[in-house]
Amino acid sequence: MRLDQLEQSKLGTKAVRLFQRRVFYVPGYDPFPPRRYRELYRKEAAEQAAVSGYDIVLLPQAGAGPGWRVEADIGGKAQAEIEVLVWSDLVQQSMAQGILATYAQLLRTAWVYIGSGALFRLMRLRKGPMIAALYPILFLLGQAVLAAVVAWGVGVGVGGISHWSVGAVAGLAAGYAVLRGFRALDHRIFVYYLMHDYAFTAAGGGAYPAALAARMAEFGAKVRAALAADVDEVLVVGHSSGAHLAVSVLADLIRGGLPQPCPALGVLSLGHVVPMVSFLPAAGRLRGDLAYLSQCQEVTWVDVTAPGDGCAFALCDPVAVSGVAPAGQRWPLVISAAFTQTLSPERWRALRWRFFRLHFQYLCAFDRPGDYDYFKITAGPLTLARRFAGRAPSASRIVTPLNRYRSLS
Known part of the structure; x- marks a missing residue:
């Protein structure tokens, strides 16, 4: 084979390489095992694919962790391994009252x-x-x-x-x-x-319980191992109470130094309740992690909430309202899932009074999808940074610092 043919062959091989992503999902305070999220993803991905006209298939997890694998064609082919970072056992213990x-x-x-x-x-x-x-x-x-x-x-x-x-x-x-x-x-x-x-x-006045802090360190080790793998993006998704856990895990990870070379690193916080913790006197660690992550260049942080979600602090910049926004704040990019626009009137009427179901809508299909699409983000061929490049934050976001406690640790 001639040299130019060899180079063309190499380029061809590179061109058809699938986009590879590792996703780590941090659930909120939930006693249910990871299979609940696998089945939710399976059902809602199929519904979104039918609406949006793309292909997505769920397969068994290739690794040892609790999760699943996704192969999709969403304007380009991609593969993703999704792992749930489990703390449901800690939730079950705390509920045994x-x-x-x-x-x-x-x-x-x-x-x-x-x-x-x-x-x-x-x-x-x-x-x-x-x-x-x-x-x-x-x-x-x-x-x-x-x-x-x-x-x-x-x-x-x-x-x-x-x-x-x-x-x-x-x-x-x-x-x-x-x-x-x-x-x-x-x-x-x-x-x-x-x-x-x-x-x-509230048990620790905003401080992480020792058992949860140890579990978060285990989460960070898993994310670090993924960053050393041959993938295009590592994405950490935190929902509800899992959003502030994801922030602290990523802040600790970046402080410790990232492996080089390193794939794109993103954190997606959904339906956050950060002020319920950061407004408490002993939440110095979380406030410090919020301030630190908000100015990191090594990560892209997108925060998604919706005014229709009565269980979340909708459009509240978790860093700013906690009173710890540094002068060089870059993140998060606060955007709205805009349920009243991304759900049809019929769908919105069916869901608007189902408060707990709406709190999980970020993980579900939209019948009138906008620029936020959970399945494009987790299974599509673009990194979080590329997908939201140039996107302006929601004009109605709240940045007023109302927190009385602003100490950092």
Whole structure:
């Protein structure tokens, strides 16, 4: 073969090389195993492909981690290995609380947010997440009042025809049965789930629990190993509470020095609740990580929320509102998923009052997709940096620094 033919052959081989990506998904406070996210991705990717006219196939994970592999043709062919960074076992442990222990959590958590003054500043930021935060408190108190009324009624009734001590025991049993009944319905009303979520965040006053900090170090080691592989992009996706975990993992990783050469590195935060943590007095590590990552040139950070998501701090720049934006802030690029525009009127009407489902819409298909498309980002042939190059932040983003606590560590 002549030299020019050999060079052409090499170029041809290079031209058909598929775009390769490693994706690390950090879920929020969720007790469910990774297969839940695999099945969600499978279902929603198929729906988005039908709407947008591209091909996407899910295959078993090539590596040992919990996840899946994607092959797609979305204006160009690409392959992605998606791994879920698991902390559901820690969530399950934190949720293993009895009824009385949950009420004790309510009192401690309320004191952390009220006593620190964080609650009142958070209310000035966004009302939706505050309604979500007050929801479990009000409903738990309402359940307690109803249980007390039932206990009193049964106690008086039974005591009237028997000894008062028998009535007291019967009343207590009836009241506790009411509380147990509400607990059994929690898979539908999410009162205990949300209470455990906020209690987990508030337990250390905003500091990461030791077990979670150790797990995050394990996450960082996995991402570092991927950066040394022959891929085009490493993308870390954090959803809900997983968004601030992703920020801290990436900040630690970059501080430690990246391998050279290094593929493109991106972080995509979705539906973040960062102020619920960063506004607490002991959240110095998170505030330091926010400030550090916001000026890193080694990463592209895109933050996506939507005003229609009542559980997220929509369009709040997590760095700026936390009061730690440095003079050289570059990130994040704050954009809106604009549910009222990217979902058809029929689809929006079906979802608008399903608050928890809307909080997961970032991971789902849009029937009127805009420039945010989860499947293009995770399975398409463009890096996060190229896809959003030149994109201006949403004009309605909130950057007012409302945090009382601004110490960094």
